Amino acid sequence: MTSDMSFRNHVRDWLHGHVPAGWRESMTAATTEAFIAQQREWMKTLVGAGFATSHWGREWPGGGRPLAEQIIIAEEMARADAPRLLLYFISLYHAALTLMEWGTEEQKSRHLPAILQGEIWCQGFSEPNAGSDLASLRTRAERHGDNYIVNGQKIWSTLGQYADYCLLLVRTDSAGPKQAGITYLLMDTRSEGVVRRPLKQMTGDEEFAEIFLQDVKIPVGNRLGEENAGWRIAQTTLTSERGLTILELCERLYCARWRLLAAMGENDGIVQDDQFRREAVDVFVRIDALRALVGEMMIKLMAGKDIAGAASFVKLLYARVLRKFAALGERAGGSAHLLSGFTLGGGYETGNWAFDFMNSYQWTIAGGSNEVQRNIVAERVLGMPREKWQPT
Amino acid sequence: MATDVTPIQDLLDLGDLRDSASRVLAHARGRGTAPRESWNTVVELGWLGVGLPQVSGGLGQPFAALATLYQEFGRVLAPHDFMAVSICLGALAGAALGSNAEPSGPVGKVIQQTLAGAAKPMYTTSSTRDVKSAAGRLRGRIRNVLGAGDASHLLLSFDDSGPVVALVALEHPGLSFSLRPTWDLTRRLFDVVLEDVVLQPENIVFEGAAAAAVLKSMGAQIDLALGCDAVGGAEAIFGETLAYMQTRRQFGRPIASFQALKHRCADLATEMCGSRALLMAGCEALTCLKGDYVSVAACARLYTSEVYRKVTEEAVQLHGGVGFTWEHSCHRFLKRARLNDAIGGTPEERKDALAPALFQEASRGRPIVSR
Known part of the structure; x- marks a missing residue:
């Protein structure tokens, strides 16, 4: 999408040297303490390199990067299969951007540097x-x-x-x-x-x-x-990550397509079973469509246009394709029903199919359920009338 | 197409093109058959030359311009002629070969005649199963060819120790065709029969690698054109359905206010939005000959066709009884969407054909050393 190749290469090289080797293995069936320690360490590494705060203002270390570069960072994180920074997600996006817009000088100076130091x-x-x-x-x-x-x-x-x-x-x-x-x-x-x-x-x-x-x-x-006046401020919090998270998640899903083929017992590009092969094509086609749509949304965002409707479309499509992906993997990977340890901070397509399937409900329920998203699409995009509930 | 780059100031404004096409085609809405005068309009407006290289007398516009027109034709359920002729012209001009030479000889003549409204060459697609070449004679039957009987010339492809693309006049000895009536009234399907068809040297347009390149590009263009038809058609009937739901009242309120129906419309809109984005990505890939554009085009056709079917099925249901009647346009879109998805084989066959390329690319994401 964005072709600033020198910056992309810089990020790619850096990730190549810094993504902790074997993190998926060590975070699988890991203790909470180990997960917290890994997240703190990864946060420190990313902040040090300026890759955790590219969306912050330019007065902050690592901040002030144009959206095009923020997109590159998100894409390359997915491509490098870097650990997700779950523990600091709310700190870096929701808290930081809300404080930047609405905080007093005192609140900002107390919390923003603290977030860079690891305040959760x-x-x-x-x-x-x-x-x-x-x-x-x-x-x-x-x-x-x-x-x-x-x-x-x-x-x-x-x-x-x-x-x-x-x-x-x-x-x-x-x-x-x-x-x-x-x-x-x-x-x-x-x-x-x-x-x-x-x-x-x-x-x-x-x-x-x-x-x-x-x-x-x-x-x-x-x-x-x-x-x-809190409701209006809450809107800043709720829209703070501006599509960059879903962009990264779509890229992660795209990069993890091989897991589905592996679950079907094939890694040479051939799937023997007609039904599985065709369903996998269906899923891959939808992942491609989703990425194309996210690309359009990013272009809108860069042009300063409203992405409210587009964000609902993207979330609905992502939730649906993620569920299909996990469900197909679960059916195809014969031992999916056997209990096995899951990967902490490993995203939504870990290849532990039963876990991934259950975990995919996070996307149909959290952050505005599918039903709420459908209301938004119907009322705000399609202009259908609101349904007023009459107490009887 | 990529080598015939149009200077940016000469690019048609796609919004303007859409608006003018929409105005011109408004009267053709849902009629299904192309009256002579509307084909004349297509010719007079120069639409046939939109995607054609400038050396061939065209405007050399990127595929996005053609995509805009295909969508508008899909919106009004126009017959297959424009798409078939436009794709055939592109193949004849060798646009996919990056040739900058002005087509000459009989092919050049057919291109000029077509742009002047005096000829209507259309493509056919055939597999090696359909047409056999032996001792300089072609035999076989190409089934379910869209529009063929309304053409002046047909583009044939067959294998003769390598791929061959040939152009023959409809009255060529040994060539015959028969109409296959379809449920879809907006298009006409023909079986084309070849009985000892002898080709002259001037009939051969491309051979070997050039023929393979032309056929590859043509396949992608057919997929994308059908994708555009699906997107245009789906948007048209979906828009009509939404408008109907706002006016139709039951239980004292517009049926558009019922959440059960709103959610179904939201689901359709979501898939339309996603499949449209994929189609646009396919059009861009073809224009820039980016990556595996053939696969992207095939993906786009699969998804847009599936969504078109879904939207037309739901349109009937959401209209209720009136959607089931002959008078309402719902059934025309429904039938067209179903025919669209059956052209050139089943969706399952297309998925099987697409799988190896798609899976090979997907496997590349697998880390060499597991971590």
């Missing part, structure tokens, strides 16, 4: 009763002098059990429209009254946490923007 952030948005309908969140914050006192519960915080800070949405007003009573706070997760519990997924992995908040004191100085 999580997102405290979803609640047990506020998923797709996020604005209905009920975690309450009451002002007492210079503090908010917060009570409630958050859920689905990615790696929240390891976080130092939390991007927290709370309700400060219940009178008006639900969006208008939300305030955005920055919470130290070691505050008194914060209890975090890892949430065990169907795969056995613990990538998410529940966060229980009981009379947690958060200084007013840790508020982002004005009181009750």
